[in-house]
Amino acid sequence: MAPVSYAQRRLWFLNRVNGDSGVYNCPLVVRMSGDLDRAALAAALVDLADRHEVLRTVYPAVEGEPVQHVSPRPPELEVVTCQEDGLAAMLSAAVDRGFDLTADLPVRATLFAPAPQEHVLALVLHHIACDEGSWQPLLTDLATAYRARAAGGPPRWQPIPVSYRDYAVWQRDLLGEEDDPASLLSAQLSFWREQLAGLPAELDLPFDRSRPATADHRGDCVPMKLDGDLHRRLLAVAADHGCTTFMVLQAGIAVLLSRLGAGTDIPVGTAVAGRLDDALEGVVGFFVNTLVLRSDVSGDPTFGELLHRVRDADVAALDHQDVPFERLVEDLNPERSLARHPLFQVMLTLSAGEAETFSLPGLTCAEEPLDWEVAKFDLSFDFREHRTPDGEAAGIDGSLEYATALFDRATVDHIADALPRLMRQLVSAPRRPVGDADPLSAEHRHQALVAWNDTALPVSQTSVPELFEAQAARTPRATAVVCGDTRLTFAELNSRANVLARRLRDLGAGAERLVALALPRSAESVVAMLAVLKTGAAYLHVDLEYPPDRVEHMLRDAAPLAVVTDTATAAAHGFGQLPAVLADRIGAPSGPVADLNCLVRPDSAAYVIYTSGSTGRPKGVVTPHSALSNLYAFHRAGLIARTEASAGRRLRSAVTASLSFDTSWEALFWMLAGHELHVVRDDVRRDAVALTAYVRAVGIDVLDVTPTYAEHLLDEGLLSGTGAPLVLLLGGEAAGQSLWTRVREASGTLCLNLYGPTECTLDALWWDAADSPHPLIGRPIGNTRVFVLDERLRPVAPGVPGELYVTGPGVARGYLNRPAATAERFVACPYVAEGEAGTRMYRTGDLVRWDRQGRLDYLGRVDDQVKVRGFRIELGEVEAALADCPGVAQAAVAVREDKVGGKR
Ligand code: AMP
Ligand code: MG
16 A cells, blocks of 8 residues: 555545535536437546546545555446436535545546436546646546447557556655755755745735634635736736746736735745656646745835746745645644635636637537635636737636635625736836836726715804804703703803803904813813803813823913913912913803804814824814814714604713813714703713713713723613613724624614714714624715825725825814924825815824725724734734743833823
């Protein structure tokens, strides 16, 4: 009994684990019309197996290892009479059925007979006994034998000088022993160790779904085509750069995958024939070997440079092609996973000429379409190159096979569609950097720039203080604000604000002036905000819990004309030379106080908020009135109107965040619309148990919190049973899957995810949790357009990570007194809408991706992604990986804190 080859051994072990899977089946299904001699076909099959011993070989285990055992039993032709109707399903089943390699012959032939003159032959081999190069001898020999048998005799053919068994022995001799440093095996292994060092464990492709723990190998495929003209250009570029067609395709695919988010180190697998001796030409068996070819797209090379890199790498790889892939995997020992193919997940093959066809004399034969597709890889690009009879380019066609567990067909269609478009650009300009080429289709471009940004919403230019005054006139006696024991009606709140506003106006408050607010959390804080806005000035909240040097920096930087505070706070903090207006000394007016009717211009600043910023000193974001009006219009027309309609009563909103955050507007907007605002006291808002009890006892309908806090509130039963709020707004950080699922289950509560940086006025994107099972940040709010762009500010395709840019009325004016910082983040927008003058967009620093329905998914901060050989990893992963090296780990943590430090 003879040993098996390396490649066979790997398949054998896979087969032991996964015996009834058809993943490694190699089928040929042909329809034959006419007079078929069934007996001759059955006899020919026996002849074929007689000639090619590998077709009669079984692989029993001896001490847990496979050995080759040539069985005396020939394969049989099974004949199945059937109806044309059920044939397709029967063919799929026949092709999908697995083999037990220890006992079954690795070939199975079933002849389906749907009609007297109609036969469909399903010839299924296990990969252990064949490869691509086996089909030609196999089909020729089968036809030869059939012809002879139909004529009444045995085939007369020259015996084959070698068998697969000889090859398995010869392969081991050729490669030698690994512990022999002079052996071919050890020389080639050391080449590959170096060649593949630092290979990405997994290529980031634009997956539609996350990878299941175990690959199911289910697949499908879409067609690809490079027409004759493109083929001709491709050949010209290949000739100019000393490359083969394959190398040009490989380089093009590397650029494409890189542009689709895969990084710059792109390994693909390919098959080499492995028939190292001419004597092996006509032999049926598993000779093919798999090579990993690595394309280095880093540094934005020209296409010509990339071709040279690819050529050098491929030539070296081919020089070391004898190490069996399975031996290499064992040696490199990458992290093992049943979820993905080791070392590479994208395959590339190119064949030439027409595919082998099978025909028998006297019959019309045609390959039968088959509904059976397995995917051993995430993606497999399989090309066939055609030439005219005089050798001219006649096009390259192919199929792109994909794992259905990972991709939707539309995504793969897009890849197949993008390749020729990108390839044409690359081969037409080999001296241009590959980054110049753009794989995006006109249709996707239009979608991403225009269709998904169709957000027009009418907005009145009425400013927020005017909106409030109008509401106060409509419902003077309704409660406007509640804080602890304090309750103020709309009339009271308005009158108080008018008194304070007059004081501030006397001090000089007006358009483009700033007033600081430094009050303990109270109804008075709301009075003060309104008062400042009424004068046309902008407010700057000073959070009394901020460290003194931060407060000092803010006041120095912003230079407000006065600070509104109270006696106790002024005594405790002191605000230097700044004129202080002591709110507690003003007292409540005895009757209504008229509005001031100052002119509030839409582009005047409404407030300044200091962001911690990722680096350096906090910067003051200057937000205009128009931004606030726009966001209010959006909430008013949608969320507020919808909730009012379903509740049919006045509602209560609660502000739980610090009033120095812009998010407090989320609750304030409801008051502008006539509802009751609760400024939840510090001792309540900070305690999940107390806050939940407050919400349920008081009957709060609208609550805005961070996802982290929402988890705690839900743990306390916020959304259980009756008494749950009608609206839960999440924002400020990414919502996780578990919270998402929980809020979706609470059907009585409408839950929106709101995304937006301070620089874009609270919210730029929104999504209703009920409308997707996974967390999304969704779509732009009214009048807002968003772009997902690459490093060159070009839109990227759905599924591809890019940086989020926001444009629209919500974009702030910039950073106070920081023109350089402003210019860096508020940049000119290259995608001006029709009829629009030049506009700016805000660069968020957030990494996001579109899905194909035009909804955005949040991936993290751009800066948190460290690029290691083109492979993106999270800083968190670095920390985790380095946890055992204390010094290094500390450094990594320090980097992280510096990056995200101080963020909420
Ligand atoms: P800030 O300017 O302090 O409001 O912080 C804005 C940043 O918080 C954004 O740039 C995002 O990184 C993050 N962020 C805000 N809202 C969300 C959200 N709904 N989902 C994910 N991240 C968010
Ligand atoms: Mg915010």
